[in-house]
Structure formats: C-alpha cells, structure tokens
Amino acid sequence: xxxxxxxxxxxxxxxxxxxxxxxxxxxxxxxxxxxxxxxxxxxxxxxxxxxxxxxxxxxxxxxxxxxxxxxxxxxxxxxxxxxxxxxxxxxxxxxxxxxxxxxxxxxxxxxxxxxxxxxxxxxxxxxxxxxxxxxxxxxxxxxxxxxxxxxxxxxxxxxxxxxxxxxxxxxxxxxxxxxxxxxxxxxxxxxxxxxxxxxxxxxxxxxxxxxxxxxxxxxxxxxxxxxxxxxxxxxxxxxxxxxxxxxxxxxxxxxxxxxxxxxxxxxxxxxxxxxxxxxxxxxxxxxxxxxxxxxxxxxxxxxxxxxxxxxxxxxxxxxxxxxxxxxxxxxxxxxxxxxxxxxxxxxxxxxxxxxxxxxxxxxxxxxxxxxxxxxxxxxxxxxxxxxxxxxxxxxxxxxxxxxxxxxxxxxxxxxxxxxxxxxxxxxxxxxxxxxxxxxxxxxxxxxxxxxxxxxxxxxxxxxxxxxxxxxxxx
Ligand code: NAD
Numbered sequence: 001x002x003x004x005x006x007x008x009x010x011x012x013x014x015x016x017x018x019x020x021x022x023x024x025x026x027x028x029x030x031x032x033x034x035x036x037x038x039x040x041x042x043x044x045x046x047x048x049x050x051x052x053x054x055x056x057x058x059x060x061x062x063x064x065x066x067x068x069x070x071x072x073x074x075x076x077x078x079x080x081x082x083x084x085x086x087x088x089x090x091x092x093x094x095x096x097x098x099x100x101x102x103x104x105x106x107x108x109x110x111x112x113x114x115x116x117x118x119x120x121x122x123x124x125x126x127x128x129x130x131x132x133x134x135x136x137x138x139x140x141x142x143x144x145x146x147x148x149x150x151x152x153x154x155x156x157x158x159x160x161x162x163x164x165x166x167x168x169x170x171x172x173x174x175x176x177x178x179x180x181x182x183x184x185x186x187x188x189x190x191x192x193x194x195x196x197x198x199x200x201x202x203x204x205x206x207x208x209x210x211x212x213x214x215x216x217x218x219x220x221x222x223x224x225x226x227x228x229x230x231x232x233x234x235x236x237x238x239x240x241x242x243x244x245x246x247x248x249x250x251x252x253x254x255x256x257x258x259x260x261x262x263x264x265x266x267x268x269x270x271x272x273x274x275x276x277x278x279x280x281x282x283x284x285x286x287x288x289x290x291x292x293x294x295x296x297x298x299x300x301x302x303x304x305x306x307x308x309x310x311x312x313x314x315x316x317x318x319x320x321x322x323x324x325x326x327x328x329x330x331x332x333x334x335x336x337x338x339x340x341x342x343x344x345x346x347x348x349x350x351x352x353x354x355x356x357x358x359x360x361x362x363x364x365x366x367x368x369x370x371x372x373x374x375x376x377x378x379x380x381x382x383x384x385x386x387x388x389x390x391x392x393x394x395x396x397x398x399x400x401x402x403x404x405x406x407x408x409x410x411x412x413x414x415x416x417x418x419x420x421x422x423x424x425x426x427x428x429x430x431x432x433x434x435x436x437x438x439x440x441x442x443x444x445x446x447x448x449x450x451x452x453x454x455x456x457x458x459x460x461x462x463x464x465x466x467x468x469x470x471x472x473x474x
Contacts (some may be wrong), residue, residue, distance in 0.1 A: 014337065051123050058113065058131075062076075062109075064091065074094040101171065130327035132165040149365050158209050160183055190368040194240075196427060198240020199240060231256070251266070261295060273286055313335070363427055379417055387416040394410060
C-alpha cells in the first residue's frame, strides 16, 4: 500500500535535490541559498463542519514558500492523501516556476484533507467557505497577500465559493476578485485559461525544437512538423498539448490513458479521439488506432517526443532505460524521478522540465489577476480602434492596387485583438523568452548540462536579485 506521507517526503527531497544541484553553480552565499530554499511559513488549521446533523473535523494547510515577491500564489488541492511535505514541495516548485517565467509572485500551495468524489456539493461548499474564512482570519488570502487557484480535486466552482466568501468579508473592495484565480469567466475569470497549460506546453516544445544545433546533438531535425509524439494522459493538459502540436504538423502516434493506449504510426486524429473518449469513456478500441496494453508500455515505444501529461513518478529507475523518445517534455508535474533522470541524461535524452514547460497555467493566472486589479477585460479599450486603423490601411492598399478584398478576407485582416488573442500572445511571448533565458544560462555555464538545472539556476538568481535589492543580503 502507498504511504502518502513517505511519498510526500520523497517528492520534497527530490525538489531539494534539484535545488542543491543548481544552487552550487550560482556562487551565492550559503545564508542566501538557505533563505531561498526553505518554506517561509506553514499554516495548519482544523475546523468543524456540520453536515446532516453530524459534526466532522477537517484539516487544511497553506504553505507560503517565498515572500520575495508578493502576493504568493499557488493552487489548493483536495485529497484525503494531502501531506505537509507534498504541499511544501509543490509550494517550493511554484516559487521557482514563477521566477522562470517572470511572473512576479512568490510560491504557495494549499491542501485540504477531503475526498471531492465522496463528498456532496453541499459539504464541499461548506468546507471551502470555512477554509477561506480561516485564511481570511489570518490574513493568508487577498489580492496582495496570497492568491489561491485550482489544483487536483478543485476547479472553477471552488474558486467561485472562495471569491464570494472573500468579497463578503471585504465588501466594497474593488480588487477583491483578485483574491483567487481560475474563476468562471462571469466572476472575473479569464478567457484562455482552460487551454493555457497545454498551449504553453506546445509553445515550449516548439521553442526547444527550433534550435537546429540542439536538435542535431540528439539526432533530430529542427521544427515541430513531422515529429512523432506520444502523449500520456488525455485530460486537460494532454489533450490541449496534442491538439496544438498536431495543428503545427506533429504526428500524434500514441495516446495513453490509465486503462491503456491507442496507437497509429501514421497519426491519430486528436479531435476524433477526444470525441470518441467523451462518448465511450475510454481510448481503447478507437477506430483510428490499435490498442496498447497499458499506459507504461506506451511510454517505452519509439517516438521523437514523449509528453507525460498525467501523473508524477511515471518514469522511474526500472523503466528509464527503456525510454526511446529523444525528447521528454514534462507537461505533468514530476513525471520523472531523480534516479530516472540520471539514467536519461546519461543516454543523451533532452528533458524539458516541468518547472518551465507547464508554467502556462500560472502565467495566465497572472493575467487573470491583472484583469481583476484593473477591473477591465483585456481588449475592451483598444479592439475597435485597432480595427479602424487596419481598415484604413486596407482601404489605402485597395485604392492603390485597385483590387478589392472579399468580406471574409477583410474581416480576417482587420480583426482587433480580443481577450483570448491577448492572453495567447502574452503566453507565447512568456514561454519563448523564458526558454531563451534557460538556454542562455546553459551556454554561459558549461558545467550546467541539462535544462532542469539551468531553469533552477535562472530562478535562484532572479530571487537572489530581489533579496539583494531589498538590502537583506548585501
Ligand atoms: P486531468 O485530470 O485533466 O488529466 C489527467 C489525465 O491523466 C486524465 O485523463 C486521467 O485519466 C489520466 N491518467 C490518470 N492516470 C493515468 C495513467 N496512469 N496513465 C495515463 N493516463 C492517466 O489533469 P490535468 O489538469 O490535465 O493535469 C495533468 C498534469 O499536469 C498533472 O500532473 C498536473 O499537476 C499538471 N499541471 C496541470 C496544470 C493545469 O493547468 N491543469 C498546470 C500545471 C501542471
């Protein structure tokens, strides 16, 4: 049986190992490195909730890993297996993830010991509102303090309950909606959040494979088009990663789910597979593919890019040697264990780390927070003005060329950017710049030979700079 406390400790140890591995290249003083590493505050709370005449006690935790930038930011997960070390590990990762993609937040994470599956909506609402109240009591939530988001077992509904509770206690505060992200669009959420992590994964992979010299080193051509891809986990992140990669010409040859996989060396049709899975609740027997017995054996099949987008610890010491993909793109958090990583790196595999690759979610959450603070939808002020100037340009070109565009062509050319366009553009820019920074760090430090160490290195240095500027560490 899995010991979840031990698993949490293992996860925290792994994060610390990656941190130490990168920290030693920074040349920063010990005291500074210790401060950047440790969790700044941990708050544990128990409270009673009455349900159907019975009173039950629930335990919640909120970890704020780093206050070098405020607010702190990170999801709240609902699971009976939540452990303190697991939440600490996730909060720590959030700090470095935000730093890598230049999102000006410190890292945080929360957890509540509750089974979302076995709890009624009424109980979930009561527990969520009470947890939010406990956080409000201690000043541990607020647009400029700490901003939760959805995580495992929570979604837009829980975020709406948290926002409503916070707004009730902060009546008249026009920034109040920014106390939490991942809300429904009608309550201050943002368009483009649903696909953000998968789209960010695609942008990250595209940037990585665009460097010809890096691809040559691992025996691949540059570019997404024609790359054979296997995806593990066809949920939010897996599906969107597959969709955007396919749109850019990649061939999705395999998709693995917990019940097994479907494979077609000429390519699966991602939309048809989604439709099939929604109708049949499985990817097995998909008419466009052949069944593969289990999810783990799919990881070991030949391909150019493997995208684990399901769970942590999927590639371990015992199967790392069998991975044939040349690039492993970590869309999930922690899919490769520390020992497995050593094996993969020795075999010249290129690992695009979770820390960077799945940061699209927090990046777009940042945009949602900005939207809430400015109280205006992105695109509202400029869209029509943009369209007018594009129309003036088209009118001019039509006049001098004496050629007329049809209505459809004109609409495509003159359309102004709406919220989704702006969010996607911001995400694309973020993922491109962050990858270049990580790559640059590798090029300037020949001792750093993998992207994960480089990403941690970049993040540690940015956080150190904040402390230096505060004058805490001269
Ligand atoms: P999800 O629940 O929508 O999808 C996960 C999918 O994986 C599900 O379809 C599930 O059936 C499948 N799965 C479960 N066990 C499996 C197994 N053994 N083999 C193959 N497939 C399996 O979750 P998601 O939001 O897509 O998140 C996936 C991963 O990405 C997680 O590690 C999560 O922490 C990480 N992540 C998600 C976001 C986000 O914005 N959603 C952001 C950052 C990181």
